[in-house]
Amino acid sequence: xxxxxxxxxxxxxxxxxxxxxxxxxxxxxxxxxxxxxxxxxxxxxxxxxxxxxxxxxxxxxxxxxxxxxxxxxxxxxxxxxx
Amino acid sequence: xxxxxxxxxxxxxxxxxxxxxxxxxxxxxxxxxxxxxxxxxxxxxxxxxxxxxxxxxxxxxxxxxxxxxxxxxxxxxxxxxxxxxxxxxxxxxxxxxxxxxxxxxxxxxxxxxxxxxxxxxxxxxxxxxxxxxxxxxxxxxxxxxxxxxxxxxxxxxxxxxxxxxxxxxxxxxxxxxxxxxxxxxxxxxxxxxxxxxxxxxxxxxxxxxxxxxxxxxxxxxxxxxxxxxxxxxxxxxxxxxxxxxxxxxxxxxxxxxxxxxxxxxxxxxxxxxxxxxxxxxxxxxxxxxxxxxxxxxxxxxxxxxxxxxxxxxxxxxxxxxxxxxxxxxxxxxxxxxxxxxxxxxxxxxxxxxxxxxxxxxxxxxxxxxxxxxxxxxxxxxxxx
Numbered sequence: 001x002x003x004x005x006x007x008x009x010x011x012x013x014x015x016x017x018x019x020x021x022x023x024x025x026x027x028x029x030x031x032x033x034x035x036x037x038x039x040x041x042x043x044x045x046x047x048x049x050x051x052x053x054x055x056x057x058x059x060x061x062x063x064x065x066x067x068x069x070x071x072x073x074x075x076x077x078x079x080x081x082x
Numbered sequence: 083x084x085x086x087x088x089x090x091x092x093x094x095x096x097x098x099x100x101x102x103x104x105x106x107x108x109x110x111x112x113x114x115x116x117x118x119x120x121x122x123x124x125x126x127x128x129x130x131x132x133x134x135x136x137x138x139x140x141x142x143x144x145x146x147x148x149x150x151x152x153x154x155x156x157x158x159x160x161x162x163x164x165x166x167x168x169x170x171x172x173x174x175x176x177x178x179x180x181x182x183x184x185x186x187x188x189x190x191x192x193x194x195x196x197x198x199x200x201x202x203x204x205x206x207x208x209x210x211x212x213x214x215x216x217x218x219x220x221x222x223x224x225x226x227x228x229x230x231x232x233x234x235x236x237x238x239x240x241x242x243x244x245x246x247x248x249x250x251x252x253x254x255x256x257x258x259x260x261x262x263x264x265x266x267x268x269x270x271x272x273x274x275x276x277x278x279x280x281x282x283x284x285x286x287x288x289x290x291x292x293x294x295x296x297x298x299x300x301x302x303x304x305x306x307x308x309x310x311x312x313x314x315x316x317x318x319x320x321x322x323x324x325x326x327x328x329x330x331x332x333x334x335x336x337x338x339x340x341x342x343x344x345x346x347x348x349x350x351x352x353x354x355x356x357x358x359x360x361x362x363x364x365x366x367x368x369x370x371x372x373x374x375x376x377x378x379x380x381x382x383x384x385x386x387x388x389x390x391x392x393x394x395x396x397x398x399x400x401x402x403x404x405x406x407x408x409x410x411x412x413x414x415x416x417x418x419x420x421x422x423x424x425x426x427x428x429x430x431x432x433x434x435x436x437x438x439x440x441x442x443x444x445x446x447x448x449x450x451x452x453x454x455x456x457x458x459x460x461x462x463x464x465x466x
Contacts, residue, residue, distance in 0.1 A: 020340050037340045039392045040297055041368050048292040060287045
């Protein structure tokens with residue numbers, strides 16, 4: 001998966017979870033939990049959706065790497081073998 | 083029009099989901115009503131046949147107004163002089179606003195026409211009469227493709243599940259003003275060591291697919307519910323006749339809404355559910371709160387409320403009781419703090435749990451016993 005593919009999937013799933021926001025408008029370095037008012041249930045739902053879409057295994061201990069858009073893109077890209 | 087909380091005076095009918103002539107089973111969702119808490123799905127509490135609508139789409143009626151006439155099993159057919167069995171408790175003056183009968187093409191698909199099961203199901207969903215469709219299957223049977231080709235019956239009425247946050251704020255204000263005026267609150271606070279619960283949760287989740295993982299919130303709800311089965315002075319309703327404890331424990335899980343607002347739908351019989359079931363209910367409720375589609379029973383019979391700030395919260399929250407309930411638990415964010423364990427200071431994950439109790443029903447001593455029991459239960463997470 002390329003970074004662009006990972007970003008496209010991530011932004012789509014983010015807007016499913018928080019349709020009030022346009023994730024393209026969010027600063028990619030900002031904590032999405034703050035920027036998009038996302039709670040732990042939303043984070044879990046995001047992880048479930050990303051796992052389903054990409055097959056990437058995201059253990060709970062890696063959630064901290066998923067809290068910014070750029071972090072999540074890098075994580076998904078690396079874990080899917082680039 | 084059922085009462086969906088002590089602050090509700092009226093509701094607006096926005097959609098009928100069942101048509102006259104349809105069979106209803108207890109628990110079926112028959113209508114959608116717009117309230118200050120958003121669009122609420124109204125369930126029926128008896129089996130029967132929907133005879134006629136008594137309230138029109140778009141009409142706003144007071145709580146207690148019958149919405150529809152329902153004929154129970156075994157009752158005589160459609161005699162107007164029959165005592166009406168209504169969705170809500172009948173009031174003295176039923177509103178004389180029956181709508182015109184549905185056109186025959188919109189009748190529910192209860193027919194002897196030859197059709198495949200998939201076609202029957204799809205026709206029912208679309209509100210189409212199978213007998214009016216031309217079948218292309220064996221022996222002229224109606225198959226799914228025939229139903230799909232026929233399209234859908236014209237919708238009765240549609241309304242997005244959007245929430246009116248200004249109206250919701252007014253509803254919260256009314257309930258909280260009443261609470262602060264009528265309920266003599268007392269408050270207790272207790273720090274709980276979550277080391278055991280946290281490490282159990284980490285171990286459990288490490289072996290699970292994301293969709294099967296649990297959140298700490300599910301453990302909190304189960305521990306609270308189990309503790310309430312022993313401490314009955316915190317679970318029930320305060321009415322004109324005083325306190326009525328509830329045998330069932332229906333914990334309302336407060337869910338916040340982006341943009342402001344809050345609603346606390348019930349997880350029915352929380353004490354009877356395992357953690358996986360509670361987690362599934364929480365996920366479903368959060369999704370439906372955000373979509374604005376809750377069910378009437380989820381708002382009408384909550385026996386106690388739990389409000390949790392989550393990981394972006396602060397240490398503690400002192401909540402206000404939602405009448406006619408008599409207690410609310412506030413749960414702060416789990417944070418790492420120095421704690422004395424067996425004579426040594428050690429970093430431990432702590433959570434501050436608060437209880438607001440109703441002094442007309444209980445006092446601080448009993449409240450402390452409740453919080454201590456919740457603490458004890460959270461020390462044995464595998465038993466939850």
